[in-house]
Amino acid sequence: MKKLFKRAVTAALSLIICGYTAVFTASAKEPYDVYNYDRWGEPIPSQAGYTAERAVSGHDLGVGAFDMPSDIFCAFDGNFYITDTGNSRIIAVNSDFSETVKVYDSFTMPDGTKTTLKKPSGIFISAENQLMYIADTDNSRVLVSDLSGSVVREITKPDSEIYGGQRTFNPQRIIADKAGNIYVVLNNITTGAAMFSPDGEFTGFYGANRVQPTAEIIGDYVSGLFMSEEKRARRTRNVPSGITSFDIEGDFIYTCTSSSSQTTDTVKKLNSAGKNIFANNEAVFGDYSPMYDTSQNRLLASAIVDIDIAEDGNINCLDLTMGRIFQYDEDCNLLFIAGTNASQVGGFKQAAALESCGDRLYVTDTMKNTVTIFKETDFGKAVHKASSLHNDGYYEEALLPWMEVLKYDGTYNRAYLGVAAAKLRSGDYEEAMKYAKLADAGKIYDKAFEGYRMEFIKNNFEPILLAVIFGLIAIAGCVKIRKDKKAALATERKKEKTDEKEG
Amino acid sequence: MWDLTPVQWVIHAITHPVEGFEDMRWKKSGSLKIAFFIVCMLFLANIAAERLYGFNHYVPYDKIFNVVPYIVRSFVLFGAWTVGNWAVCTLLDGEGTMKNICIYSAYALVPYVAQMFINTLLSHFLIRDESVFITIVAVIGTGWSAILLFSAIRSVHQYSALKTVFAIILTIAAMLIMLFLLILLLFLIQQVVIFFSTLFMEISYRLKD
Structure with a gap:
């Protein structure tokens, strides 16, 4: 049992080490770790x-x-x-x-x-x-x-x-x-x-x-x-x-x-x-x-x-x-x-x-x-192409170049920002929210969320209206029932009191 | 007339900022279990407000999750408040026991906790331009809790208003002193541990030779 455990640990450790070296050899041509x-x-x-x-x-x-x-x-x-x-x-x-x-x-x-x-x-x-x-x-x-x-x-x-x-x-x-x-x-x-x-x-x-x-x-x-x-x-x-x-x-x-x-x-x-x-x-x-x-x-x-x-x-x-x-x-x-x-x-x-x-x-x-x-x-070329399109205001045109960049490096933060901006511009709010979240871009997320909320209300206006009306009716009903109960309790107490007095 | 259940007492205390706690004291009610539950909810509310908040309003640092700050912001802070207030008010002729201070203070926190949960929920429906509503809820909740806390301390110790203010200021000072001592203690313990570990290392190296 103990031996098995030891083996499992060694296997796990070696896997982790392999993973690490794989990450660092991704760009081995340079005499330094590119970061x-x-x-x-x-x-x-x-x-x-x-x-x-x-x-x-x-x-x-x-x-x-x-x-x-x-x-x-x-x-x-x-x-x-x-x-x-x-x-x-x-x-x-x-x-x-x-x-x-x-x-x-x-x-x-x-x-x-x-x-x-x-x-x-x-x-x-x-x-x-x-x-x-x-x-x-x-x-x-x-x-x-x-x-x-x-x-x-x-x-x-x-x-x-x-x-x-x-x-x-x-x-x-x-x-x-x-x-x-x-x-x-x-x-x-x-x-x-x-x-x-x-x-x-x-x-x-x-x-x-x-x-x-x-x-x-x-x-x-x-x-x-x-x-x-x-x-x-x-x-x-x-x-x-x-x-x-x-x-x-x-x-x-x-x-x-x-x-x-x-x-x-x-x-x-x-x-x-x-x-x-x-x-x-x-x-x-x-x-x-x-x-x-x-x-x-x-x-x-x-x-x-x-x-x-x-x-x-x-x-x-x-x-x-x-x-x-x-x-x-x-x-x-x-x-x-x-x-x-x-x-x-x-x-x-x-x-x-x-x-x-x-x-x-x-x-x-x-x-x-x-x-x-x-x-x-090549990676540099892709990033430059995308970022210059983005900075010139061609967000949607920059979408494909940014996607290309993400193919090279999935942790490239700037690319997620670019994709989020492009999706927002083209009105794909749900995707924009997803990418804005990945890029930590609160402002873009906010804009995308605003659009998403607007669309949601537009598409589901009738159910929302119905839910609101029924909710109001239900609340009013609850309040009424409670009031009646209280009134009944009060009259009962009064009765008791008068009974006591009389008694 | 005042035959309320424990939960009804909580509602009564919250909705009657002036005489609610007096009534509670008069009827000797209040449950330690509910108080503990409220503090637990405060802990959860802290976490929710940090991690489940709408992304458009707040970008959290979500690389790691460390529970210690949340524990400090709820349990430790509340504990320090209770102990500090008890310590101060025993000297200032307060009538409250530790148990009562704990219960009353916890009841007073309910609007604050509710505000945190409500805002966490609201932040998923409102955009940044509408964040004034969130602020309103936060201000109402926090202010209400502050008034309740004042009222709670006043009635648990049977103080005048001025003396309550004085007691609260002293309590905050006591909390700071306690936290300072706690940090000092932790630091000194760390030093002692380091000393013994170096000692152990030194001896073990010498034994090896």
Whole structure:
């Protein structure tokens, strides 16, 4: 008997273990466990949306090893421009990373002299005026040049009082909008990105982060109310973290902030007035909860060092801490998580910049000195198709793509939401309720339930009316009977009393 | 005249917030069995309101089911109330026995429990825009229970209104102290268990060598 029991236990255990390994080998190609978040916000194994195709080094391109490639940009002509920071040059690579188009190591100034870069760390190419904007960090300047390498404009530290004379001017990242206004993220500046007019005039700061309202800061504020002017002037000031990187898409600028302490404003979507559209968004960017690393005794919280907006509006965030790419759709719903900290292709040592082009993602690594190319998988393609249809408002058209997604990954929460929305739109309320429940979407469920209730009442109006009428009659009857009983009891008592009196 | 069955007494107490409990005290009625049943219903109502509520109004965390919070919210809280009130009111010249406090307080909870069940049912018929009806039911039920509880404490101890308020505030303080001590005790027991388990582990390792 005992032996039999032991055998049964072993069989059950081995079955469970088999089940587990089966789950985890579902996407074994990547050098990490691909995961996503389920409807309870807990990580679960998932299908990979992106898979690492290859890693390209400087040797592969015939330009010698990269040294800390810190930024990459996909230009309008399909070429990629990489800032090879350590080698102080910019390398233009063709669209499939097979050969180098041009190496920019020196530029011609308007007066004919040659100038070289010194650790450039940001690059942007404008499609409108076909100019190249370079954040020339250690030369403390911004160069605007055409694609042949002759400088159109040089922007150095502004004299403006708004800028402040004591501050340094070390451009880190740079973008330009359609009108040619230039935005520069500066190192150690917390008041936002410096803004320049197309002719190089400093016009102010743009998109500063807010101070996170922690208990300490609220306490400081309250105690500050009771301080004298002198005391208030001398205390340490609460300063938000500066912007780390940004990207522009249409009329909006998306910024990201990597900070070990700050959790508000890590990703922002700014309109032209500098107002954050994501301010009231409940979305969490990066991992939902930081991982505790026992070997270093510290929490590994996500630090988003670069952000990129794809052509279809998806938001790609690069997390330095865990070496992960987080992809969100335009409404900040998490789509995929890819990448890790590892030596294999698909892993990073120090992820620095991220760029998307077509169905691929390009990530530069300043320690491996490579550019890793990720390609969208079939699953990724299905999700992108469904989510872009959904976000454009074609809910019903997105139904089949979402069903396709569920065939790949039955735990993909976003798909249930999409199916529920599609069913609701097409008036299939019962199914919509079922899928909304699976997606934890109370609002959609509510709308579907409203329709379902309406239909139910319409179809069964006569029986409901009859039931209500009969119910009312029954209640009235009950009340009448009770009243009669009570009255009878009362008269009986009266009788008894009078009898007693008489007796 | 007052020859009511135990269940009729419950109805009488609930529907007569001012003198219902006085009448009950006068006739020395009230059943501990019914009181226990009501607290059990409170426990079930807590679970129903969490797990059977209409999905359009409330999205529960349904990955795991843990019964402990529901037990705490019904049995433990009610027990703490009874014991706390008894402890406080014995010192404040209250006339109520532990049994009577338990019975009267439980009877006073009936509208609250009913409100929870009614709302759980209503939430399956109403949409979010109509949730004001649910709120109305909840407010009426809870307020009614609060008035009844006040009246129950007043008549079980034969207090004046002001003294009842004072006693209730002290009771809540006593409940907090009790719960604090309970948590402290649990924590200390845990420490002791950890100590002995480490001791056992240490000795067993040494014996192995």
